[in-house]
Amino acid sequence: MAGHKNLYIRTFGCQMNVHDSEQIEELLKEKGYRRTDNEKNADLIIINTCSIREKAEQKAYSLLGRFRKLKEINPGLIIGIGGCVAQQMGADLIKKAPYLDLVFGTHNIHRLPAMLQYVQKNGNRAVETSFHESVKSLGIQTLPRHGRVRSYVTIMQGCNNFCSFCVVPYLRGREESRDSSDIINEIKFLADHGIREITLLGQNVNSYGKTLHNSSNFPSLLKKIGDEAGIERIRFTTSHPKDLSDDLIACFAEVDSLCKHIHLPVQSGSDYILQRMNRHYTSKEYLKKVEKLRDVCSNISITSDIIVGFPGEKDNDFQKTIDLMEKVRFDNTFSFKYSVRSGTAAERYDDKVPESVKSKRLEVVQSLQKRHTLESNRALEGRVEDILVEGYSKNKRTDVVGRTGTNKIVNFKASGDIIGTIVRVKITKAYINSLRGKLIAKRRGIGNVSRNESIWFSY
Ligand code: SAH
Ligand code: SF4
Numbered sequence: 001m002a003g004h005k006n007l008y009i010r011t012f013g014c015q016m017n018v019h020d021s022e023q024i025e026e027l028l029k030e031k032g033y034r035r036t037d038n039e040k041n042a043d044l045i046i047i048n049t050c051s052i053r054e055k056a057e058q059k060a061y062s063l064l065g066r067f068r069k070l071k072e073i074n075p076g077l078i079i080g081i082g083g084c085v086a087q088q089m090g091a092d093l094i095k096k097a098p099y100l101d102l103v104f105g106t107h108n109i110h111r112l113p114a115m116l117q118y119v120q121k122n123g124n125r126a127v128e129t130s131f132h133e134s135v136k137s138l139g140i141q142t143l144p145r146h147g148r149v150r151s152y153v154t155i156m157q158g159c160n161n162f163c164s165f166c167v168v169p170y171l172r173g174r175e176e177s178r179d180s181s182d183i184i185n186e187i188k189f190l191a192d193h194g195i196r197e198i199t200l201l202g203q204n205v206n207s208y209g210k211t212l213h214n215s216s217n218f219p220s221l222l223k224k225i226g227d228e229a230g231i232e233r234i235r236f237t238t239s240h241p242k243d244l245s246d247d248l249i250a251c252f253a254e255v256d257s258l259c260k261h262i263h264l265p266v267q268s269g270s271d272y273i274l275q276r277m278n279r280h281y282t283s284k285e286y287l288k289k290v291e292k293l294r295d296v297c298s299n300i301s302i303t304s305d306i307i308v309g310f311p312g313e314k315d316n317d318f319q320k321t322i323d324l325m326e327k328v329r330f331d332n333t334f335s336f337k338y339s340v341r342s343g344t345a346a347e348r349y350d351d352k353v354p355e356s357v358k359s360k361r362l363e364v365v366q367s368l369q370k371r372h373t374l375e376s377n378r379a380l381e382g383r384v385e386d387i388l389v390e391g392y393s394k395n396k397r398t399d400v401v402g403r404t405g406t407n408k409i410v411n412f413k414a415s416g417d418i419i420g421t422i423v424r425v426k427i428t429k430a431y432i433n434s435l436r437g438k439l440i441a442k443r444r445g446i447g448n449v450s451r452n453e454s455i456w457f458s459y
């Protein structure tokens, strides 16, 4: 389109940040910006940052250095930084990087167009990191990008849990839930625009409704979405084990469109470490919840997050994490070396674990997980799965790629006309990161039929 300006966004961190970037893109579209994948063509660069571990923070700084060079070539280039590092550092970022034009915090995405206008008009810098009680960006609706079949929907913002290792409550503020009718309307809108699967987002979705002063809670929201929103597949992330209620567990049997997958971060298998992490559950309680989930839904996929080398973690504490992994046999885990974060309670613990020990422990966790992931993927060989087809495979136009309800990636031979539909695929081969399959049936007219009258035909 003639006359538009180019916006280049780099995003780090969690899915909430990814969704924030989509909202930024939407807001700036109204100001004449279109997204580009080429930073060299950009009129405006936004770095959407994460501060969860030191490494994530460092990435933002090294990128800033690179963009500085672009600004030397093109002095008209505007550079902005948002997200959790921006929230944490505020105006100090301008001191660190004087060529920055914009700094906006996690509660100020909606202010971006006005800030940009100010910068353009006055050639000045703008910094906005104040917290607001009501987060305006919760309501920014994004239009699905062309060809997309999945989309995020924010249901809540912030976190009240204060796990002792975590900066999120300081950078995203207190929990705030979005009104359920706004959520349903957004999902209906997305479904009308070709979206087949939504992921409900929140730092701890299980707390949904607590700030709403009515009877809404997360299980009732899920049921309402399942009944009213007309969406094929629902996912959510993330849930804190302490708040995983029996009602929510029951949803895996009661809400047809809820995918049979839960991400349930355990962090550690040692009760001593869990208590120091301020997690409010024991390993036994965690295992009990896993058992209940599997009672309700035998083939549910369970994934998790694990931190190794938290202060005070001795060999026998670490062994308990390994024991717990052996008992649960997670489908997958994200595992991290503990990284000290400024301002958190764990910063004060002085029994830090040496880096070399953390590295060894991480390796042990990751190689065990590989074994378990392969094992759980192999269990699918020979089985028939419903796959939502998302697009062409990465390197092969003759293959398409999609996901099982349990969130496993499957590649198989098929033409592109089935993208955006749910098809039946026989799993023929399991690898660590994906599965290979064979198309056996596709569903007709998925856009026009309701769930109950779907028609399958053999392929
Ligand atoms: N709100 C989500 C997770 C947010 S952060 C939840 O509670 O589940 C994602 C993961 O990063 C956490 O589950 C944890 O495993 C990891 N993490 C958070 N802070 C960390 C730190 N200081 N060092 C290492 N890993 C950390
Ligand atoms: Fe961080 Fe804990 Fe909140 Fe998750 S629940 S965002 S780990 S404080």
Ligand code: F3S
Pocket (backbone or CB within 6 Å): 012, 013, 014, 015, 016, 017, 049, 050, 051, 052, 083, 084, 167, 168, 171, 172
């Ligand atoms: Fe990172 Fe902030 Fe998300 S610290 S993990 S981007 S909430």
